[in-house]
Amino acid sequence: LACPMFLGLWEQDGILTIYWQGSQEGLIQEVQEALVQLDVTIPVSSFQLQLVMLRDWNAQWAASVQPIRIGRRIGIRPSWATMEMPEDGIEIVLDPKQAFGTGHHATTHLLLEWLEEMPVLKNSRVLDVGTGSAILSMVALRLGAVSAVGIDNDPVAIDCAKDYAVLNGFTQELDVRCCRVEELVGQSFEVIVANIDRKTILDISPEFSKLRSSKTQLFLSGLLEEDERDIVGKLSSLGWTQQDRKSTRLNS
Numbered sequence: 325l326a327c328p329m330f331l332g333l334w335e336q337d338g339i340l341t342i343y344w345q346g347s348q349e350g351l352i353q354e355v356q357e358a359l360v361q362l363d364v365t366i367p368v369s370s371f372q373l374q375l376v377m378l379r380d381w382n383a384q385w386a387a388s389v390q391p392i393r394i395g396r397r398i399g400i401r402p403s404w405a406t407m408e409m410p411e412d413g414i415e416i417v418l419d420p421k422q423a424f425g426t427g428h429h430a431t432t433h434l435l436l437e438w439l440e441e442m443p444v445l446k447n448s449r450v451l452d453v454g455t456g457s458a459i460l461s462m463v464a465l466r467l468g469a470v471s472a473v474g475i476d477n478d479p480v481a482i483d484c485a486k487d488y489a490v491l492n493g494f495t496q497e498l499d500v501r502c503c504r505v506e507e508l509v510g511q512s513f514e515v516i517v518a519n520i521d522r523k524t525i526l527d528i529s530p531e532f533s534k535l536r537s538s539k540t541q542l543f544l545s546g547l548l549e550e551d552e553r554d555i556v557g558k559l560s561s562l563g564w565t566q567q568d569r570k571s572t573r574l575n576s
Contacts (some may be wrong), residue, residue, distance in 0.1 A: 329354070348373050389420050392427055395440040398463055400427035403491070414466040417491055418457060421484045427459055430572045431519050431545040435460055438543050438570065439517070445469055448514035451535060453528070458485035458500050460517050462492055469515070473508070474500040505531045512537045518544050522551040526558055533562045541567075 329346035344351045352371055359366060391401035399415045401407050409415055418427065427436065439445060439460065446468040452461040455474030465472050476482055485500040505528050513535055518525060525544060532542055542564060547555060549571060556566050 343376075389428070394427060394433055394436045398436055398440060400459070414463060416459060416462050416466070416488075418459065418488060419491075421457070421487075432459065434570050434572060435517055435519055435543055435545045436463055439464055439467055442467075442515070442541070444539070444541055445515060449473075449512070451475070451508070451511075451513040451516045453505055453516065453518040454520040454524070455485055455500060456481050456519075457488055458498065459488075460519065461485075461498055461500070462488070462494060464515070464517075465494065465497055471497050472499070473511075473513070474498070475503050475505060475508070476500075477502065477504065504528075505535070508535060511535060512540070514540055516540060516542045518542075519546045520544075522547055522555065525555060529558050529562060532559075533564075 329344055329350060331343040331345055333343070334341045342351065342355065351373070352368060355371075356366075356368075389402050391399060391405050391407035393399050393407070397410060397413050399407050399409050399413055400418055401415065402419050403417050404419075407415070416427070427433070436459075440463075445464060447470050448468075450461060450464045450469045450472040452458065452464070452472060452474040455461055455476045456478075458472075458474045461472035461474040474485060476485070479502045482500055482502045489495075489498050489500060508531075514537060516532055516535065525547070536542075542559070544555065552569070560566070
């Protein structure tokens with residue numbers, strides 16, 4: 325479906341929903357021609373067409389974002405909402421933008437819960453690899469870290485992260501930058517967090533060892549359970565020891 329009218333596709337429970345800008349007849353013809361190339365035939369009666377009226381989808385999605393509580397103390401909310409927090413609560417304000425990490429994703433939840441449980445976080449230097457919105461860095465600082473460096477290869481994410489840092493009152497203690505982990509020459513961190521994919525972690529794992537001190541702890545998320553053997557094997561060969569693991573089920 326390599327044509328300008330094709331806007332995207334969503335699969336759930338064996339049903340493909342195609343988003344299309346153009347005529348209904350054009351959609352059916354293009355899909356059928358694509359299926360012919362795959363030696364698949366689907367009768368026209370299997371197609372269900374529905375007209376979707378144009379609207380501000382970003383505004384509609386943003387309005388649906390609700391405050392969330394993670395762990396015992398952490399609260400994340402958009403600027404237009406309020407939420408009740410415990411006396412020692414940690415509140416971060418995030419308005420939905422283009423950077424990953426509003427706190428609503430399960431992989432982010434896992435790392436935030438881990439950060440809250442970590443006694444080693446107090447007065448530590450934190451490296452947040454694939455920082456996105458810098459949510460992990462900001463929470464780490466509120467939990468007692470002395471400094472945090474958040475890095476990402478997406479300049480748009482870094483621009484968003486800088487806005488969030490200002491919005492939440494962070495200054496020199498939070499350093500967000502567009503760079504690769506191998507560019508952090510001569511630095512060391514007591515805590516390294518990374519919410520990224522298996523391939524990236526395997527590729528950059530030797531760099532983690534260059535940034536460690538004698539008491540560095542590494543926290544990873546964003547992985548599938550079947551990735552564990554490869555990840556643990558690679559890091560073990562570099563001198564790391566697995567101490568704990570958490571898992572969650574993502575809703576489809």
